Amino acid sequence: QVQLQESGPGLVKPSGTLSLTCAVSGGSISSSNWWSWVRQSPGKGLEWIGEIYHTGSTNYNPSLVSRVTISIDKSKNQFSLKVNSVTAADTAVYYCARSFNGWLISWGQGTLVTVSS
Amino acid sequence: QSVLTQPPSVSGAPGQRVTISCTGSSSNIGAGYDVHWYQQLPGTAPKLLIYRNVNRPSGVPDRFSGSKSGTSASLAITGLQAEDEADYYCQSYDNSLSVVFGGGTKLTVL
Numbered sequence: 001q002v003q004l005q006e007s008g009p010g011l012v013k014p015s016g017t018l019s020l021t022c023a024v025s026g027g028s029i030s031s032s033n034w035w036s037w038v039r040q041s042p043g044k045g046l047e048w049i050g051e052i053y054h055t056g057s058t059n060y061n062p063s064l065v066s067r068v069t070i071s072i073d074k075s076k077n078q079f080s081l082k083v084n085s086v087t088a089a090d091t092a093v094y095y096c097a098r099s100f101n102g103w104l105i106s107w108g109q110g111t112l113v114t115v116s117s
Numbered sequence: 118q119s120v121l122t123q124p125p126s127v128s129g130a131p132g133q134r135v136t137i138s139c140t141g142s143s144s145n146i147g148a149g150y151d152v153h154w155y156q157q158l159p160g161t162a163p164k165l166l167i168y169r170n171v172n173r174p175s176g177v178p179d180r181f182s183g184s185k186s187g188t189s190a191s192l193a194i195t196g197l198q199a200e201d202e203a204d205y206y207c208q209s210y211d212n213s214l215s216v217v218f219g220g221g222t223k224l225t226v227l
Contacts, residue, residue, distance in 0.1 A: 036216075038163075045119060046155075046163065046206055048216040061215050095162055102210055103153040103169070107162040 002027035004096050004108035012090075012115050018083040022096030022108060029072065030054040034099040035079045037070060039092040040110070047092075051099060052079055086115045120145060121207055121219035128225040129197045137192045137222045139207030145217055147188035150210040154183055154192045157204040157221075166205070167192060194224070202226045 008020035022035070029035065037049040050060035052070045060068055064083070072079040083090060093112050097104040122140040129135040139152060146152060152170050155163035165174050167183035170190065180201075182193045190209075194201055207219040 045221040046208075046218040048218065051216075059214065062213055063215075101169070102151055102216070103165060103208070104155070104163070105165055105174075107164070110162050 002098055002106055004098065004106065006094060006096050006108045006111040008111060008113070010112060010114060012086055012113060013117055014087055014115055016086055016115075018081070018086050018090060018094075018113055018115070020081045020094055020096075020111065020113070021078050022080070023076075023078045024098075025077070029077045029079065030074055032100070033105075034059075035070075035072065036097045036099045036104060037081045038095045038097055038104070038107075039090075040095070041089075041092045044092075049081065049083075049094075088115050091115045119220035120211055120217040121209060123205075123207060123219035123222045125220070126223045126225065128227055129194075130227045131197055131199065133197045134193060134195045135197060135224065136194075137205050137207075137224070139190045139192070139209075139219050141188050141190075141209060141217075143188060144213065145188075145209045145211040146185065146190060148212055152183070152185050152190035153208045154181075155206045155208065157206065159203070163206060197226055199226050 003025045005023045034051040036051040052058045067084045069082045093110040095110045097107045154167040156166045157163040170185040205222045211217045
């Protein structure tokens, strides 16, 4: 079965760039799935960030589109997230997920990113 | 403020039936977009519970069921068990071109 694993720095300075990678195992990133990022601020609900298809096509949350870039590396079977100009409000657990026809089939375990100086 | 509205909390005794509502609008659920449900046990990642309004992935007990009508959807849990204590989220799509979630509902098994 397809498994996902997030990785990246757990601490980012304010105004800096948050960068995370999601490694996909047990299946090809070029399959008929979209690959998504979702975040959850401490004690809060889920917020969809965006998604990418293996062709490179992307969709982003309109509230984040100006600061977010999602990319894909088919040679490494992984996809990535960058969030620019971060503030404390971007502190959250970031999840990568596999989506199909609009629902999120499987999720990574999540990684906590704290924005602090 | 979430686009989809869920009650912050619900509770029930073991064996009872509880329902969790998810209310949207004409730009999301009412526009015909499907609703999906996730269960998030404490300290873990969300897990798909119901997809496309009424369908259960393999391995999800039939105690969990979903429904959708108009601008709302509901998740029902029958034969409540202690292990069902978790946060539950609904998800749909909005005409603003975004995937949207409900604010989440904390289920307490008394």
